[in-house]
Amino acid sequence: MTGVNVLGVVAGPEPGGRTATAVAGVLAGAAKVGASTSLLELSESGADAVIAAFATTDAVVFGSPVYRATYSALLKDLLERTERGKWGEKSAPLQGKVAATVLTGASGHHFLAVGDLRNVLAGFFAVQVLSPGLYFDHGGYVDRSTLTEDSAALAAAHGAALADLAAAVKSSEALQAITPQV
Known part of the structure; x- marks a missing residue:
């Protein structure tokens, strides 16, 4: 997977915690297959730094x-501030990219929020989104900074699949050229 760069973006209100742990698990899976990885926390880096990293x-x-x-206000703000190359916007930093979604919550009742985020990324930004997205409730963790063995394996599998998808899109001019319709 040489040459594939994967960025983890954590949109929790404070650095660290369960969401950062889950995203790190996906990045570990991508790194295991040879991708270069990095992680930014919106609460520390801010939206401008994340958009620049895209x-x-x-x-x-x-x-x-x-x-x-639904996903956090920090993530909503990031997506609102990310241009799509439409209506006079000068850039489209997510065009030709792929994404994975990792949401966390107190219980399984909110897992459908994964679909909402996938729809925004795929429909509004024309990002190729790995499906299904991940959702971890408290049962997926040993503690705030440790996934259970099953959750860690699932996160790593998503990371490896994301790296494969990124390599496929990166090698396809047609997939990189897809833009939002509206």
């Missing part, structure tokens, strides 16, 4: 806790 990556792991059945 330029040097082939894939993004978007991680967020779920609040009121």
